[in-house]
Amino acid sequence: xxxxxxxxxxxxxxxxxxxxxxxxxxxxxxxxxxxxxxxxxxxxxxxxxxxxxxxxxxxxxxxxxxxxxxxxxxxxxxxxxxxxxxxxxxxxxxxxxxxxxxxxxxxxxxxxxxxxxxxxxxxxxxxxxxxxxxxxxxxxxxxxxxxxxxxxxxxxxxxxxxxxxxxxxxxxxxxxxxxxxxxxxxxxxxxxxxxxxxxxxxxxxxxxxxxxxxxxxxxxxxxxxxxxxxxxxxxxxxxxxxxxxxxxxxxxxxxxxxxxxxxxxxxxxxxxxxxxxxxxxxxxxxxxxxxxxxxxxxxxxxxxxxxxxxxxxxxxxxxxxxxxxxxxxxxxxxxxxxxxxxxxxxxxxxx
Amino acid sequence: xxxxxxxxxxxxxxxxxxxxxxxxxxxxxxxxxxxxxxxxxxxxxxxxxxxxxxxxxxxxxxxxxxxxxxxxxxxxxxxxxxxxxxxxxxxxxxxxxxxxxxxxxxxxxxxxxxxxxxxxxxxxxxxxxxxxxxxxxxxxxxxxxxxxxxxxxxxxxxxxxxxxxxxxxxxxxxxxxxxxxxxxxxxxxxxxxxxxxxxxxxxxxxxxxxxxxxxxxxxxxxxxxxxxxxxxxxxxxxxxxxxxxxxxxxxxxxxxxxxxxxxxxxxxxxxxxxxxxxxxxxxxxxxxxxxxxxxxxxxxxxxxxxxxxxxxxxxxxxxxxxxxxxxxxxxxxxxxxxxxxxxxxxxxxxxxxxxxxxxx
Numbered sequence: 001x002x003x004x005x006x007x008x009x010x011x012x013x014x015x016x017x018x019x020x021x022x023x024x025x026x027x028x029x030x031x032x033x034x035x036x037x038x039x040x041x042x043x044x045x046x047x048x049x050x051x052x053x054x055x056x057x058x059x060x061x062x063x064x065x066x067x068x069x070x071x072x073x074x075x076x077x078x079x080x081x082x083x084x085x086x087x088x089x090x091x092x093x094x095x096x097x098x099x100x101x102x103x104x105x106x107x108x109x110x111x112x113x114x115x116x117x118x119x120x121x122x123x124x125x126x127x128x129x130x131x132x133x134x135x136x137x138x139x140x141x142x143x144x145x146x147x148x149x150x151x152x153x154x155x156x157x158x159x160x161x162x163x164x165x166x167x168x169x170x171x172x173x174x175x176x177x178x179x180x181x182x183x184x185x186x187x188x189x190x191x192x193x194x195x196x197x198x199x200x201x202x203x204x205x206x207x208x209x210x211x212x213x214x215x216x217x218x219x220x221x222x223x224x225x226x227x228x229x230x231x232x233x234x235x236x237x238x239x240x241x242x243x244x245x246x247x248x249x250x251x252x253x254x255x256x257x258x259x260x261x262x263x264x265x266x267x268x269x270x271x272x273x274x275x276x277x278x279x280x281x282x283x284x285x286x287x288x289x290x291x292x293x294x295x296x297x298x299x300x301x302x303x304x305x306x307x308x309x310x311x312x313x314x315x316x317x318x319x320x321x322x323x324x325x326x327x328x329x330x331x332x333x334x335x336x337x338x339x340x341x342x343x344x345x346x347x348x349x350x351x
Numbered sequence: 352x353x354x355x356x357x358x359x360x361x362x363x364x365x366x367x368x369x370x371x372x373x374x375x376x377x378x379x380x381x382x383x384x385x386x387x388x389x390x391x392x393x394x395x396x397x398x399x400x401x402x403x404x405x406x407x408x409x410x411x412x413x414x415x416x417x418x419x420x421x422x423x424x425x426x427x428x429x430x431x432x433x434x435x436x437x438x439x440x441x442x443x444x445x446x447x448x449x450x451x452x453x454x455x456x457x458x459x460x461x462x463x464x465x466x467x468x469x470x471x472x473x474x475x476x477x478x479x480x481x482x483x484x485x486x487x488x489x490x491x492x493x494x495x496x497x498x499x500x501x502x503x504x505x506x507x508x509x510x511x512x513x514x515x516x517x518x519x520x521x522x523x524x525x526x527x528x529x530x531x532x533x534x535x536x537x538x539x540x541x542x543x544x545x546x547x548x549x550x551x552x553x554x555x556x557x558x559x560x561x562x563x564x565x566x567x568x569x570x571x572x573x574x575x576x577x578x579x580x581x582x583x584x585x586x587x588x589x590x591x592x593x594x595x596x597x598x599x600x601x602x603x604x605x606x607x608x609x610x611x612x613x614x615x616x617x618x619x620x621x622x623x624x625x626x627x628x629x630x631x632x633x634x635x636x637x638x639x640x641x642x643x644x645x646x647x648x649x650x651x652x653x654x655x656x657x658x659x660x661x662x663x664x665x666x667x668x669x670x671x672x673x674x675x676x677x678x679x680x681x682x683x684x685x686x687x688x689x690x691x692x693x694x695x696x697x698x699x700x701x702x703x704x705x706x707x708x709x710x711x
Contacts (some may be wrong), residue, residue: 057564157654167487171655172427201426201591203652206635210651231637234644255641273568274598276636277643277706279617282576283598285569289534 017048019189019222020069020107027061027068027246033098038064038292041082046190046222051213053225053237053254055269057200059290061246062226066192070109071099085187104135109185112195114175118167124178125151125163131185150181154211173204177211184215191216192224197232209236230273234258242266245291245301248328252335262337262346264308299323300339308341316340356541374417376621379587380452380553381415381438381471387446388433392660402477405660407433409609410447412686415553420579420586422600422617424632428656430609431589435557439473442462469499470561472546476558478538482530488541492516501551501678515544520574536567543574546580555587560595567598572599593636597621605629608667609659611686623702624693625626628668634705666697674699 007277012351027039039061054060067073068080071091084091086106091099111117119127128142136242138146144163153346154177167175171331176196183191192213197205213236216223233240233254240257242250242265250263261267268286288305291297303321304332311322318324319340328338331346389404395512413423420560425431436442438449440456449456451467459467475481492512496503503511504527513523519540530538540558546554556575560568572595590596596603597617604614605626613626624630631650638644652671657663663670671705678698686696 015553057566173655202593202635203426204629204655205639206649206650229637230565230639234639234641235637258639269565271637272566273595273639274569274572275638275639276594276597276621276633278636279597283569283573285573286566287570289567290535290564 012204015214015312019048019087020046020081020224021085022069023083023085025065025068025084026080027064027073028079029077030079032075034294037296038246038293039068040296042241042243042246042248044248045058046224048189048222049216049220049235050239051216051225053227053233053240054228054229054243055233055240056243056351057228057290057341059245059293060243061293062243063194065243066109066194066224066226069105069138070107070192072109077125104144105186106188107192108188109192110176110179110183110185110196112198114172114179114199117179117294118175120167123164123166128178128185131182135186146185147181149234150185151178153184153215154178154181156181163167171204172200173207176200176204176208180208180211180215187219188221190222190224192226194226195228197224198227201242205232212236230258230269242269245296246293247301247338248336249302249339250335250337251328256332256335262331262335262342263302263339264306265302266337267345268305268307292326297322300326308339309343310341360547376416376418376583378417379414380417381413381414381587382450383411383434383438383447385447386411386413386434386437386444386449388430388437388442389445402456403660405658406442406609406662407659408437408567409659409662411609411611412605413604413614415585415587417585418579418583419601420588420597420599422603423587423589423606424591424596424603425606426591426632426656428659429606430659431555431606434606435473435555435589438553438555439471440468448636465498469495469502469549470552472551472553473555474539474542474546474559476561478535478542478562479530480536481542484530487527487529488516488521488533491530491541492544492548495545500550502548507597512544514619515548516541518547518578519544520570534567535563535568539563539571540574543571543578547578549581549585553585553587555589555661557589558591559588559590561590568595573598589677593621593633601700605632608656608662610667611696612668613693613697614686614694619691619693621693621706622704623693624705625667625689625691625693625700625702626697627672627674627699629695630703630705636706638707643707648703650705668697 023043024041025039026041029036029038042065052061069084080092086102120193125144125147128147132138132143132146148159148163151163156162156174156177197208200208227233235255240254241248244265250257250266261270271284272286274280274283286305291301297304299322309321311320321340326338326340328336331337331342383410386408387410389406390407391401391407393399394402399554411434421432437444444641448551450523456467489512492515493508496508512526516526517523521537521540560571563571588596600617603617603620604611607628613620613629620629634648634650654671657670665681665683666679669675684696684698685695688694689700691700691702
């Protein structure tokens, strides 16, 4: 990867210039069959130029929390509580129209499946140009010219020729570039990428991630990368928040968390993934299944699958894993984990 | 061998049915020679005429021996799933041969073909669409026995189904449940039990863990490894995830645009890749260790995979290759060893380490 990522000064978030602060965010879906608690009180912040990875499996709440920030969750079924502050202003306290005006140019999002996110009956140039027509009142001609510029910027070859092509005429990687062109059209301060490369082949995945990093370097935008891929997190993110059952269970710099995990779930994920650089021995899977969000286990939600859990007489008072919910607390400087016995987990996999 | 295979079944959960009961380890089971599958491209609605062919599989050579796992990696559209369909006789090859225990599969009919289909089973990628939502788990697992009724007598079927479910790590009491009541990982276990029910020799695994969450992937990979040891199975493991393929495979073949570009043991292919495509592929895999970040060569390929309806002349990879010269456009390189210790289909094959070697 490029030099700047290994440079320690850019890998740390700077204290100033907080773009986004999420505070105690809750999202639940009220259904006839009961309440599904998708996000249960998560807090994080994103600084200018920072790349924050949100790592989790399906059903961990990582996408729902991003959709809440983008305001694309349908409320009634969803109930959103907490605060989402963009450049200091709480989005949830605003009217719908105000939210739209702030989010439109300020925060944008790319999705996993570019084919279903693009409209099949409009040319890609028209869809990219729509940004300028709607938000800046540009003329059709002007919008098309800017669309070609953007397609060049995301390195779509022969942009001027392809601007009138339709989404089905592009390959998967090129479609994802079209999506990226649309999202960066208005120079957003924050880009949320929800599994941007999961549907792509590995060689194309590398191209798209490089493109995102280059754009970030040019514009200084904050990038929230939602993924389940440990490798992608390691190669592109500065900081990581690991989510499980709608909660953040561990947070820190990628270097720290990946070198020595402080939460049993993070540790389990690391041990269950085979690596390309060595054949390795038998994989160590996490036992059991991810929890049902309509019936999250009591106490620590991970305790039924946890190798470090302490129940009954083994547990310290007030720290019984099946009863007491562990708070997200600082366990070593710069690192937070939501585990009663995090100190025992740290150092287990010292490199 | 010590014991005829008929006396022990796939349902012999004790694991007594080792590889030696079936035949010698290392015996060649499946052999593909110059295998081809071309799909016609047609134009017109009433009067269809053929205007070209998609060369999905175009000259694949592979061998699968008893008790081993051969990994087949490649990107989407390279033809690896078509290979799996050809192997389980869901598609007929356009050219070339598949030999199973020495017999050409294309020449099989009647009883021989039925036997072949029993012995070569498949596990599909998508555990959601590959199980019939209207059938109970018990019916899905036992369905094969209505064709191959000699394997399980009717009165034993329920018991055998439950034994199979137990063997793949599902609660045997779930036999009357429907697929939608299970999670993705559990459904994949149902698919594995279904394949095992017919006591196969070979299982073609077509992206068996790609749709699963990472923590569940490892459970299924470990299950496949255990079943291989217990029943002496041979796997053709098709996947795009290079890390998983390396973990499970004894030998690996790399496929690009319908043909194999490199093959060897997992060690040979991953530590000394010799074909430029393999090198580019490996260099794109993100590594999990912070201290290895930035230590590998990045080879960024330009452009996209060409259309298999109109592949480049000569070497298929030459349009994206940084080593391409005139000879690459005129002469297709053979898959032979050019001094790297394993075969690579490149005129300018040269071993190069792209993935940093972990020193423990």
